[in-house]
Amino acid sequence: MRRLSGHLQDPVRFRDLAWEEAAVQQTRSARNDTTLHVLQDSLRAKQGAYDDQRQTAQKRGWTSADACGTAHATSFAIKQKPPDVMPSSEHEGVARRVCVSRVVRVAEAVDRLLSDPSQLDADTFKEIALEVQKPALLEALLDILQRKRPHDTSLQERRAQLHAFNSDWKRWAATADGYTDPPIGTARDQLHVQSITQLSAERVFAFLLHLPNAPQPDAEDIASFIGGSLESYSRCVVDGQTQLRTKLESWNEMQRTAPERDARAQQQVQQMCRAEIADEEERSKEIAALRIRVSEESARIEAERIAITIPRTMQVLNNASCRLTDAP
Known part of the structure; x- marks a missing residue:
């Protein structure tokens, strides 16, 4: 039985020193173990990152600061000329072949429609009407226009x-289907007339297909369609030559400046190598210092770890303030 004091405080206060020391030691050990584990985890992470960095550097041949002096960069000089880079003497012929191949794809579809107009729908009609047609169709239209305008001297230019278009056609049209990798554009490209001639083109194309109830094209429609087609073909040839010339000039410029760019790249690679080696050395020092700290911390923890045994026998903890009362 414990009697309260006059100040309403429990007089039976006691300390078990062995238990206190064990509790303190256990808490301290847990805290120390946590600190040690954090340091060990940090050491493993830094060591792993260092090993990965070192492995990558060794694959590049960056094994030491001395080795950086012989580190090589990829050369900018291209030994094999790309297939779309060709001599100036071939530019016009190649450009004409590309332009002919773009017309051939449409000409094949038009030939099928001329033999069977029932296959034609509205969308296909509008699309094909704005494509440049093959020389035979243009020549037939030009003959019609010549009869309508017998004194028009501008038709001689057309x-x-x-x-010129027909000469290119005879030379290149037969091999267009096998021309699958042109040096400019793609094999799917087609040659269009300007959209400003759309109405005239639709009238002319409807006339060529003999569509029922189609309005007859006048001389202006035919002239517009022929002129638009021939101008589009001429622009295609000129633009093609320009693109091929640009490719050749770019290639020559790249080859001319390759030694200078190689030297700059070589310098940059060697600087990167030296910076990498310096970083590795710094990381190695940090890891060594951390490893020493882990070792010292581990030794300190072991030194502070004291085995404390709590007595298992019953003891009188506070005989002065603990009093038993007699049973009634």
Whole structure:
């Protein structure tokens, strides 16, 4: 039985020193173990990152500061000329072949429609009407226009353009299907006339297909369609030559400046190598210092770890303030 004091405080206060020391030691050990585990985890992480960095550097041949002096960068000089880079003497012929191949794809579809107009729908009609047609169709239209305008001297210029187009056609049209990798554009490209001639083009194309109830094209429609087609073909040839010339000039410029760019790249690679080696050395020092700290911390923890045994026998803890009362 414990009697309260006059100040309403429990007089039976006691201390078990052995238990206190064990509790303190246990708490301290747990805290120390946590600190040690954090340090060990940090050491493993830093060591792993260092090993990965070292392995990557060794694959590049960056094994030491001395080795950085012989580190090589990839050369900018291309030994094999790309297939779309060709001599200037071939530019015009290649450009004409590309332009002919773009017309051939449409000409094949138009030939099928001319033999069977029932396959034609509205969307296909509008799309094909704005494509450049093959020389034979343009020549037939030009003959019609010549009869409508017998004194139009400008038609001689159109015949000269058509003659050049027809010469290219005879030379390249037969091999267009096998021309699957042109040096400019793609094999799916087609050649269009300007959209400003759309209405005239639709009238002319409807006339060529003999569509029922189609309005007859007048001389202006035919002239617009022929002119638009021939101008589009001429622009295609000129633009093609320009693109091929740009490719050749870019190639020559790259080859000319390759030694200078190689030297700069070599310098940059060697600087990167030296910076990498310096970083590795710094990381190695940090890891060594951390390893020493882990070792010292582990030794300190073991030194402070004291085995304390709590007595198992019953003891009188506070005989002065603990009093038993007699039973009634």
